[in-house]
Amino acid sequence: MAAQKVSVVKVRNVLMVTVPPEPDDETISQLQEQVLQAMDRYQAKGLVLDISAVDTLDSFFARTIAETAGMVGLMGGLTVITGMRPSVAITAVQFGLTLGNVMTALNSDRALDILENRNSFGRQRDE
């Protein structure tokens, strides 16, 4: 399967990316590339990565996501993963696949809530 082009959407100051179902390694690598390009272009303060269409999580995927979050962080953005399926969570835990320190949220709404409370320089806004 050729690498699928993943759409990166900018909403307010946040990048929204929906991972397609059963992404192959090339798609995942390309996703990272596209996200970084978008971060560069828009100076977004965050990335919401929706993985609700993904039902298998392998080590490459987990590693790339963690890396991407790190890279986005270096560029001033906070990454929030949303929509992880219960079965994926269980598998991840059982295989010891972690997403590092990447934040997670139940859905995109909440992810946006989290990101709303940040300013562009990556500091948490006081309430």
Place this chain on the structure above:
Amino acid sequence: MAGKRKTEKTSGNGVTNDNRITSLAILQNLVEKILIGVVITTPEGRTLYRNRASAEMRGFDSPEDAAKNSPTAATSYYDLKDRERFLELLSKGPVTDFEVRFRRKDGTPFWAALNARFDKDDSGNTVIITVSQDIDERKRMEELVAQRTAELQKQSEIVSRQAQEILEISTPVIQLWKGVLVTPLIGTLDSERTQRFMERLLQRIVDTDSETVLIDITGVPAIDTATAQHLIDTITAVKLLGAQVILTGVRPAIAQTLIHLGIDLTGLRTSSSLAVGLQMAINPSRTTVKDNTDVTKEK
């Protein structure tokens, strides 16, 4: 030992008729006294001789009573097809332990076991000698055993089904508040239970859009390494979904085990009681330094 009649004839096997008659008398006496049934019939089914035991087995007062009321096989067998089967087996050789239902004087059936063979009478006619035993009691016992076995089978099915249900009941996931789930764990958490529990809990989190899960382990008195790991795995999985866990009701024994096991407990939020945990969940900004939580907002 004195015979009553003297004749010159001897039978083929070298026994004189004198002795033969004597022996016969003794044998006859014996057959009358023994407790198993002996019957001599023609192949057609007419009874030539029946001993006392056979008659009494069938509920008759005496062989004469039986002869009067049940002279043929037709009246003895409960199902005549059994006699056909019997004769067929007999044609192939002596029959042993042929289980069949006979009819008593009052018409009720009972189980008997037959041993039989063909023989010839003095005149050379073919007769059937049948020895029978009442096995009704034994048959009834066998049926009872079969019944009990079936019942036990059903019961063990019920028990395993109940064990299944207990598994479900003892890990309920309750929505306490908007966005707050509470799950009181009771008993031990083995691998199978944990797996099932994790799946249900995570699905509930997604279905109810709940950000906070209060896992109460007041009902878990002790915890071993495997269970502790399962618990931590569950908490990690919940966090991966984007929800948080507040562990409540940690008993002293569990607190010791968790620390001694050296499991990474950073980020594990706990509270002393479910009440405090609930307060934390509903009103996070109102948490005070008083309760022993991992995360407090320094005000």
